[in-house]
Structures are given as structure tokens and as C-alpha cells.
Amino acid sequence: MQKKITGIILAGGKGERAGGALPKQFILLNRKPLLLYSxxxxxxNPLITDIVVVTLKKYISKVEALVKNNNIKKCCEIIEGGETRQESSFLGVGNAPSDTEYVVIHDSARPFVTHKMIEDTITAAIAIGSATTAIEETNTIARSSSxxxxxxxxERKYISIIQTPQAFRYDIIIEAHLLAKADAKSDFTDDAGLVLHYEHSERPIKIVAGHESNIKITNQLDFELAECILKNISK
Structure with a gap:
């Protein structure tokens, strides 16, 4: 029997650094809105059974049209996000179907997620509870004073650059969010960091291979890089 695995796509950022008239998740990349790639x-992906999209309130109808016009049949909820990424993730997880066993959380600003990344994080989450994609750091990293x-x-060999997707057993991620809410903590920038903070010793997080092309688009330069990546993918 297939496991119930809900994809949570976070598309609630304002994208002000991207410099466009629209939030970056709706800016066109090769004539396609960034969100549509995810x-x-x-x-x-055959392992994903449902999709929840978290977005800005004023763009819910735009996402609804995007879902309808592109036959995204797995999308079961399109909801308003929160003031922070953490709050938007919590709302997304909380609005997953009631029988969800695992969630896969992904930033819509990363358009080049692959099926392998999705499946590897799911496989690892099924095995140990939590997983994130990441890549190795190739630069020298220093800690500085205030x-x-x-x-x-x-040491670079112990440094990883965290990406999404990230996958979790449902009870683990919802519990971590509820603990953060009880502590009035709202500054976690990703869900793996949130789970690590509250579940460190008892519930480890598996790091699986991401890819350098799985970039997070933040500014105009990133869009130019994305165009280059897209051309190489299309070859």
C-alpha cells in the first residue's frame, strides 16, 4: 500500500531582492513561472500523493489558476502563509491531509529539484525519520567575531550547504513546530534546523546528496544563472 506523502511547496516569499513587479515565485523563467517548475x-513524482502550496494571500487566486491550467491534480490545498518562513512551513504541515505519514518540504525558489532528490529524502526519512538535501562546501569557511x-x-569536510527538499515523518515535524511555537521561537530558516534544535540526539537527520544546480533564486543574478542551468539541462 502506498504511503501518504504530502509535498509542501513554500511560495510565500515577497521576493523583494529579485527586483521584479511580482514575487519571484511568479517571475517567468523561460516563459514559465518559477513556482510551476516545483x-x-x-x-x-510517483511517491508524492498530495501537494499543499503556501503562498501570499493576494496571490492565492493566481496559484489556483496556475494549478488548474497546468493539470496539477495532486494539489489539495492552497493556503495563506505566515509572516516568516517557519510560520508558513507550520501552516503548510498543519494543512496536510489528516492521513499524511510523511511530508516533503520544498522552497519554490529552487526550480531545479530532481526526482532523485525527492526520492532520496523520502527514503531516508522513512528509514530514520528526517532527511535533508545538502552539498559539500568547497570554499574556506571562517567564523568571525561581532x-x-x-x-x-x-574544517570543510564537516561543512554542508543545506538545500531543500527536506523530508520528515509527520509526527516529528509537527512536534518540532509545536515546541517552537510554545517557546515563541520564530527565526528558524529551515525545517531541518528546527528538528535538529528540538530532536537532536533522539531523532537524527540524514544528509543526502543535493546538487550544485539546485540553486535558490534570490536576486536577478540568480535568474541569469538559472537561465544558463536551464539551457544545459535542455541539451
Whole structure:
């Protein structure tokens, strides 16, 4: 029997640094809204049974049209996001179908997610409870003081650059969100960090391979890079 796995696509950012008239998730990349890349990938993935989209209130109707016009049949909820990424994620998880066993949380600003990334995080989450994609750091990383002085060079072999998708057993992620809410903490920038904070020793998080092309689009330069990646993918 197929497991109930809900994809939570976060598309609630204002995208002000992208410099467009619309939030970045609706800016066109090769004539296609950025959000649609993630929607199509999650729709096509056989392990994903449902999709919840979290977006800005004023753009809910726009997402509804995007879903309808592109035959995204797995989309069961389109909801308003919160003031922070953490709150939007909590709302997305909380609005997953009641029989959801696992969730896969993904930022719509990462249009080049692959089926392998989705499936690898799900496989790892089924095995140990939580998983995130990440890539190795190739630069030298230093920790600095509040006055801007270099204090310590960190070992690269222990540094990972976290990406999405991230997958979790439902009870683990909802419990971590509820604990953060009880603590009035709202500054977690990703769900793996949230789970790590509250469940560190008892519930480890597996790191699976992401990819350098799985970029997070933030500004105009990122859109130009995305165009180059898209051309290479299309070859």
C-alpha cells in the first residue's frame, strides 16, 4: 500500500531582492513561472500523493489558476502563509491531509529539484525519520567575531550547504513546530534546523546528496544563472 506523502511547496516569499513587479515565485523563467517548475516535479513524482502550496494571500487566486491550467491534480490545498518562513512551513504541515505519514518540504525558489532528490529524502526519512538535501562546501569557511575579526577556520569536510527538499515523518515535524511555537521561537530558516534544535540526539537527520544546480533564486543574478542551468539541462 502506498504511503501518504504530502509535498509542501513554500511560495510565500515577497521576493523583494529579485527586483521584479511580482514575487519571484511568479517571475517567468523561460516563459514559465518559477513556482510551476516545483509543482510539475512534485505532480510527476510517483511517491508524492498530495501537494499543499503556501503562498501570499493576494496571490492565492493566481496559484489556483496556475494549478488548474497546468493539470496539477495532486494539489489539495492552497493556503495563506505566515509572516516568516517557519510560520508558513507550520501552516503548510498543519494543512496536510489528516492521513499524511510523511511530508516533503520544498522552497519554490529552487526550480531545479530532481526526482532523485525527492526520492532520496523520502527514503531516508522513512528509514530514520528526517532527511535533508545538502552539498559539500568547497570554499574556506571562517567564523568571525561581532567586530568582524576572523576567529576560526572551520574544517570543510564537516561543512554542508543545506538545500531543500527536506523530508520528515509527520509526527516529528509537527512536534518540532509545536515546541517552537510554545517557546515563541520564530527565526528558524529551515525545517531541518528546527528538528535538529528540538530532536537532536533522539531523532537524527540524514544528509543526502543535493546538487550544485539546485540553486535558490534570490536576486536577478540568480535568474541569469538559472537561465544558463536551464539551457544545459535542455541539451
Amino acid at each position: 509543482l510539475e516535479k512534485f505532480q510527476a 567586530s568582524g575579526l576572523m576567529e576560526e577556520v572551520l
